[in-house]
Amino acid sequence: MGSVQRQPNGSARGTRPVRIANCSGGQMEPGWQMRKQATGGPVDFITGDWLAENNMAQEAAAMDAGTGQGFKKNSWEGLQLSMDVIAQKGIKVIINGGGLGPQNLARKCQELITANDYELNVAYVSGDNITGRVRSSLRKTGKLPDSFQDGSGKNHRDAKFTADEVLASTAYLGARAIVEALKNGADIIICGRVADAAPIIGAAWWWFGWKDTDYDRLAGAFLAGHIIECSAYASGSNFSGFNRFPLETFVDSGFPIAEVNEDGSCVITKHPGTGGMVTEETIKCQLLYEIQGNVYLNSDVTAILDHVQIKQEGKDRVRFSGIKGRPPPPTTKLAVFFKGGYESQNLANFAGYSTRRKHKLYETQIRKRLAEQGLTKQFDILEFQMIGDPRPDPRRMFESTTYSRIFAQAKKPEPLSALKLILADDTQQKPSGLHWAQDMRTADPKTFYVYYPCIMPQDEIIEAAHLLDRNGHTKQTIYVSRPPKYEPFGERESYDSPNPKAMESFGETVRMPLGNIVIGRSGDKGPNVNMGLFTDRPEIWEWFRSFLTLDRMKSLVGKDWKDEYRIERVEFPTIYAIHFVIYGILGRGVSSSTLLDNRGKGFTDYIRAKHVDVPKQFLQWCWEEDDFEDE
Template identity: 35%
Template sequence: MKLLASNYEHDPIDVLVGDWMSEGNMTARAGSKVNGQIDAYEPTFLEALEPALPYIAKYHIKVAVNAGASDTKKLHEVVTKLIRARGFSLSVAWIAGDEVLPQLLSAQKCGESTFENICTGEKLDDWVFEPIYAQAYLGGLGIAKAFEKGADIVICGRVSDASPVIGSAYWWHQWQRSDLDKLANAFVAGHLSECSSYATGGNYSGFKDLECLGWENIGYPIVEIAQSGEVIVTKNQGSGGQVSVDTLTSQFLYEIQGPWYFNSDVTAILNETSFEQLSANRVALRGVKDRALMAPHLTNFCHLSFQTIGSVPRNPSDQNAATVDFRVIAQARKAEDLAPSKFVRPCIDPIMCAYPGATPHLDLRQAFPKEVFEYYVTLLLQASIQHQVHLQSGDSIEVSPPPMTRTYPKHQPLRDITQLQVDMSKFGATVRAPLGYVVHARSGDKGSDCNVGFWVRFQDEYSWIQNLLSTNFIKALLADEYKGHPVERCEFPGLKAVHFLLKNHLDRGLESDAESRLINWCPAKTLFWLGYEAVMSFTAHFGASTNSTALYDGANGGRFLI
């Protein structure tokens, strides 16, 4: 935030947006709030905000983030106190309405809804657990209303990942709720930028092609949204990495469900989506660093080594066989020299701009017993949510649900094989090689569902993967990983992409009892005679024929040892 805000005079931006929420920390913060253990907001937001405040105030940059997690009002209080202590004149608003456990329990008791689990089809009455907390994914119009009323910083809890961008564009251009095409474009712009450097080459399967562009200062995406809804994606000036059709296609195919992309404000229809490279690092939407953060502390280490443990067989048949451990071991004579800020954080913080498949674990307490929460996904009528904006003046504003709604079919429009059938022999002789020699891919996860999208650069290649990548072919690629659950397929011709959604493939997903039992065995910190040792372990996926996972995923899996 400081980097982007401080360079305003040379590279101006109007709104800083941030997505601090995932289904992993969403459930963890909910558990913290229920137990009253710690403040249930995301503290790293304050680390990012405080050094940027002088520039935010000087250049009148707006800020919208969902870092409130499960304690939005408390984070609002902390930010307001911080601003006053620093002597800045900035108005802070916060958004309420995402905490919906009372409404859910009331509707369940009255039989208003079965609250079917979107991922598994299970009904809430049949769930073996008692709900202790519930959050709804709010849209962006509360953010827009807060800006309209003079807020400089808007703190949200569980709004959708793209909502800060939607709300910012809606406010800036004074759109109406009937401007569905404009809202849909802003929605996709929010999706493209929500994961930060994923759009500029982080976690990108073609990362080897970008090494010459520099990884020490990989850029942050900037989205330019016109009044008409047209979107151009670029990045901050002078940064490394790249904004290209391929890096954006990689992020586009991350965590979507199919050609209908649902959001509280609008549904984006993605069938004809494409990208156009306008110039270097400027891509139109159509139809932070590999940081040397540890360097200042290396002289205090008496040992630092990097180890790759294990190897991958040719054409592995499941995810475990396609996974190896990458381990970082540091030793120092003083415990403070291995404090989180000097070892763990420099290992973890740059993960979003690292190589694809790097998966450090998010929980640093692996050696100790801990509570387990399970993530349950369902739908709740927006009319039952009290969506409110609380202004610094003390005034509160109600944000009404959309006046026009549509109920979509439960199942997306799908085809197991392409309509444009071509005899595979017409493509010439077959040479057995890794699919990645020709094809890019991107996977994601939501709850117990995961998805994977494949795309190519040229039209003749697209005809080939259209015919090659059938539902049965993906099942064969999954091999021992395939457990008989539905696999849903769709095509995006404008992106030259074929997309698959693997239903219930992750066995209840990130936050589940099964996963937590598997990771609790990790050893504790080890004390050596010469001082202290800390170990950081990542998993990395090399040469895999599959890119799905039952235990690990690209953002939230892996193993952490300390």
């Protein structure tokens, strides 16, 4: 094939907003979304994030088993499908999909580029993988390095794992190596565990030639990255206000684009003709998703969110501004992943009458059999969960059906296999109404990984960008300096609303779901759930901020609340929003949580389903739940 000439976009650099299109927000995102973003209209950069905490452990296990090269396969698929368009249009690509093998993915890209004679330069980023250091410390001292701390600043001397159990340990890098790679001519940059927003920060940083002390600009780009890094979450997907619009709107949401300005503000949009929508509400939902309160930390900058502004400026165009920046903290997030053992889920359905007593009988039978065989103490976790509540006077069998979920974890697989056999042996002794209608493979022991969160000093990271030659060899390595200034982060703010209004001052009330009047989003941060709720009406704000206190949220959590949990609350009055973090509610976190909603994604809609007393004067702005029923 002859040489494919690029259509250069470098001449526009710094003279207009940079258009950054995101094509992935998770490991399952298909590669063809990258090509869709590349061909849908003009963009300067394409970014993609295929990594999350649990993914790194999965890739480490696959590498140990000889079945993987450390990178996410879907990210490679996207590059294969899109490389011709990338080369033709001169689009630059920065992806957070290299996992534990960014050099391996970079070399595969170079092979494809060389084979097709594309004029593209490839680089990869290193410095995040410190697995060797963690294992070495555990072998020598029995603990993690002294400089590794938890969020309260205490050393992790209580780590309950050994060097041989550690699968991976990755530090969250910022955008500094990305910027250096771009300065030295890279067109495609493969990252390992950089922070989710780092590819977007790096693109804007290089485009405008910012200094690393331009904190307001960097903070604006950081939040632009936060908005678009979860792909369609900014443009209609996972939108809790979807019920107010035609369902067809959300069948195939187009992925977002951030037009970042020189001052760090941006416009969030998407390609014309794609589904979904970009509105103030979809952007507010994504802003409030997985943040850390009103101060959001990053390896390059600390973002202050108190004065955020979100304004619609046209169809599928929302201006995002008002973010202030401060120097970054001296530490960065560190994830340690270790082998947790084995887990299984045994599922059984129950129909009809006396449901709770049936579940209790089932649990009593199984626990007795386990005790008889001396197996009870061999489980680290053994939970019997009743999922659902039967509807009184059901009209169809589904309305009467609940299911039992037996969630078990153990250091070895044998107790889990024994549990499955006990269930099979007792088939003819089951309670009435029990029936199975599922794939029994969930009952087989499978390995699980535990995510152990830490922080570590940024100055201990050795970060670099590596540029490849046409043969896939490293031709240049650029070591990256650390941030010029740090600003230690103190305690997070948490407060009830100052000068709250008395509830009786709002007049008569009517009982209804909270979701009729507010929307929002929730997600996981390790073992914690964060949740943001907001109203779109300034007239409701005074009631909302006064009503939704710390104690009120605890009561809304209901029987799921435990005394060992901790809760924080802050307000964003410029967008009529309240944000909560509930610490500890996900247990050990996504990879080993016992919860059905182990990522906290359903938590907001659970709270919105709660019935509360809403002032009648607000009925004109309420929405209906619109939970239609088949006749």
